[in-house]
Amino acid sequence: NAGVTQTPKFRVLKTGQSMTLLCAQDMNHEYMYWYRQDPGMGLRLIHYSVGEGTTAKGEVPDGYNVSRLKKQNFLLGLESAAPSQTSVYFCASSYSGLPPGELFFGEGSRLTVL
Amino acid sequence: GENVEQHPSTLSVQEGDSAVIKCTYSDSASNYFPWYKQELGKRPQLIIDIRSNVGEKKDQRIAVTLNKTAKHFSLHITETQPEDSAVYFCAAVNAGKSTFGDGTTLTVKP
Numbered sequence: 001n002a003g004v005t006q007t008p009k010f011r012v013l014k015t016g017q018s019m020t021l022l023c024a025q026d027m028n029h030e031y032m033y034w035y036r037q038d039p040g041m042g043l044r045l046i047h048y049s050v051g052e053g054t055t056a057k058g059e060v061p062d063g064y065n066v067s068r069l070k071k072q073n074f075l076l077g078l079e080s081a082a083p084s085q086t087s088v089y090f091c092a093s094s095y096s097g098l099p100p101g102e103l104f105f106g107e108g109s110r111l112t113v114l
Numbered sequence: 115g116e117n118v119e120q121h122p123s124t125l126s127v128q129e130g131d132s133a134v135i136k137c138t139y140s141d142s143a144s145n146y147f148p149w150y151k152q153e154l155g156k157r158p159q160l161i162i163d164i165r166s167n168v169g170e171k172k173d174q175r176i177a178v179t180l181n182k183t184a185k186h187f188s189l190h191i192t193e194t195q196p197e198d199s200a201v202y203f204c205a206a207v208n209a210g211k212s213t214f215g216d217g218t219t220l221t222v223k224p
Contacts, residue, residue: 014137031210032155033212038121039214040123041202041216042216042217043214044214045211045212045213048210048211050210058211059213096210101203102160103160104146105158105159106157
């Protein structure tokens with residue numbers, strides 16, 4: 001099992017460009033999440049999904065869009081990148097049953113917006 | 115929504131000493147409290163967790179305690195080793211959503 005895989009791992013964009021981050025998981029998890037990690041600010045939830053075809057906003061959704069067309073994939077899009085979106089992005093997935101379970105993270109994607 | 119505060123933000127201990135990291139949460143509906151360890155340049159990974167119906171859990175050198183009434187939980191690491199040096203995050207989970215503290219950078223000096 002590969003677990004949670006993110007692509008690309010590194011990307012440099014110019015202000016105003018667009019891009020998509022892809023997250024794939026092979027654990028049959030219902031829940032998937034996108035977090036951003038900035039120095040001293042922990043992990044902040046951007047968007048999440050509780051199942052195929054569903055998405056919901058997290059703490060910091062502005063400037064991002066997501067789609068969950070297939071259960072195993074969760075895409076994060078930036079339509080018009082801004083320097084404030086320079087960050088490390090982590091995708092995660094979890095089991096949806098009760099009791100709740102741990103988050104399994106991808107390796108992270110480092111995005112720099114110039 | 116949920117708010118999680120974590121203290122201290124940095125902690126430096128001598129090898130063999132104990133380390134304690136504390137978190138408070140605001141939403142009484144949160145029912146699962148995991149702790150993640152993140153080594154430099156790596157992904158966060160779960161090290162221990164506790165559910166709301168349990169007061170304490172131990173796994174070798176690490177333990178977590180939960181006080182639901184006061185809405186706080188703590189991570190205890192005993193006999194620290196240099197490989198324990200990392201950033202530690204607490205989280206409070208409600209309905210599948212995890213809210214994280216800002217992290218504690220633990221440095222264990224040999």
